[in-house]
Amino acid sequence: MSGERMILNMGPHHPATHGVLRLEVETDGEVVAAVRPDIGYLHRSIEKIGERVEWAQFVPYTDRVDYVCAMNANHAYVLAVEALLAHDPATRLAIPRRAEAIRVLVAELNRISSHLIAVGAMAMDIGAYTPFLHAIAQREAVNDLFERLCGQRLTYNYMTVGGVAFDLHAGAEEQIAAFLGELEREMVRFNRLVTANAIFRERCAGVAVVGAAEAVAWGLSGPNLRGSGVAMDLRRDAPYGIYGELDVQVPVGEAYAGARGRVGDCYDRYVVRLLEILESVRLIRAVLGLLPPPAAKADDPVGGFQADATKALRAPPAGEVRVRTEAPRGEMAYILVSTGGRQPWRVRVRTGSFTACAMLGHLLPGVFLADVVAIIGSLDIVLPEVDR
Amino acid sequence: MGGTDPDLPDGVHLTAVDDLFAWGKEHSLFYLLFATACCGIELMQTGGPRYDVDRLGMIPRATPRQADLMIIAGTITHKMASRVRTLWEQMTEPRWVVSMGACANSGGPFSKASYSVLNGVDKVIPVDVYIPGCPPRPEALIDGVMVLRERVRRYRTLGLRDRDPQVIAGADDDFGTHPGKA
């Protein structure tokens, strides 16, 4: 095609860019000719704040690095601080086993609710509003659980250096088990409504194919990388917490859309997220099976929920550490630089959405304008992760 | 609305035109689907099946031209501030603004420590109702909207208008039997 080119401004206020992403799209008729993403509209200087607060005070800010999966963001940071403290026997913390299990439990619950938003919002971007409401309804159930657990629906501030802030509330295990059963039934309905829907499948099949080598070169991680057929999951390949004791299965993209589908298209990324929801259900059941009973003392090495880190955090070892975790949107890694003081010298967070968003300028040219929102939805970009 | 005269046939009401307009506006507050950060998720869930703000006549609009109400859901940075102003200017009068959450109210957790966050959206647009919380629960947002509806009801489309002072939702409540209260 060769018509007159038109510049179309998408965002920063646009209902389908999942936040305040701005795209300067150059179109040639219906086809995207070039895209210049413009980010930073939600740059809240979280990394600079990390240098101005004490180690433990930064935990609430990690909630806001990714509020769709705040538990996973908490998890990455507290693991990084604990890895730093573990370098010196004087500051090493004995994290109670029950706390480690609870962390994995809530992280997987949050992964479910995060993926629910991702698949629901993707369906909404493509034009189906109802699936989003089904997804939100299930997310509310997770929010209820977390609210009973820590009093917050969205930004939990639940994990602390040394454990978790509160033990599981009475009846939590039964509530979680009941929720998982309901979720499995709901996912069957959801698949009938969306996944098997011919229009939805055709909209996503073969669109924005990311090859395995391309995904690796662009530093994609998480479901976006696995959607391209690369079986890489830090929970299995570099386990942290109690993931090493769990049997983590890694679903990958297999051209699920059928004849027109290709490995690494929008539909594969979508299906990988659905399969990961079911995988998380399995993991949560396994964690419930090996959860030690609560102990009377909070810092009991088995049944406690929190080791006291107050003293250790006053004088942590100097040095630096990089800890990687598998968040719902890919590798979330914290780099901490310590000079032995009460405050970090540098807090750096690397997120999965950043690399996915960096790829847009490369991925979008050549697609139809209407597919732009489907592609952003399939990459599950959340802007606070990009801008920080 | 105005009174009903028993001598009039059924379905006929007498009222001032302004009251009729206010009644209509109050029950169809279309809001701009504008979400920047964490509060946006709670805004989405408020529109979801459990809280269902549609029942209050509140329907999200993608364009400011069709919106009566702008809910500032999330942090506004210096880079975003001029865009917020532009969106607000595109809304037609009468227009209302609800500032949802600590960031939009005052910068919240980012107010002093951050170099890039605007310390309160009221620096660039006038705000009618402030809702505290980080993020506010959906119930708090609905409460803020109910407070705003009082203002909408008092709004005179044809007559002279005064500017009302700003309101902080829930500021007068004693929060019932909260365990934090002695």
Place this chain on the structure above:
Amino acid sequence: MDADALLAAVQRTVPEAVAVAAGPGRYLLVPAAAVDGLMLRLRDETELAFASLMDLTGWDLLGMPGAEPGIAVGWWLESPRHRHQVAIRVHLPREAPAVASVAALWPVAGWWEREVYDLLGVHFSGHPDLRRLLLPEDWEGHPLRKDYAYPVAYRGVAHARDGQRFAAPPAAKPKPGGA
């Protein structure tokens, strides 16, 4: 390959690198001038095969105990084939810091280099489009510098919470007789 063998292998490929232990972390400190050539070797050497750049960032060393004033810039590489990682580091002067861009090797570096340029003021030579990434074009200073002064105002809007309020212009007085 365990961590020591990997470091030895990297040092065979990159003889100018010095292994440094910093608490629990270890990295390879290299001269800034060597970055241009060694990154290609790290990526393409078969036994290393660092096909992924997993992170690129930096920090200011001004006032850091035991460090010369300067800017540290680091690359965290990962090999999906061998499942190993390495951290590469350079120290640059605080005045006009510059280092070679790796955007041609790992395309994702393009954005990270723009971010480091934006927040720390490091110039990446050979970058195709080195602009600020997160902050607006007319922003002053580089915030992650330790001597960065917070802004007083941006485009006429004060930064501090000072009670500055925007008041809407008064609505026009309606005409007698209504609309």
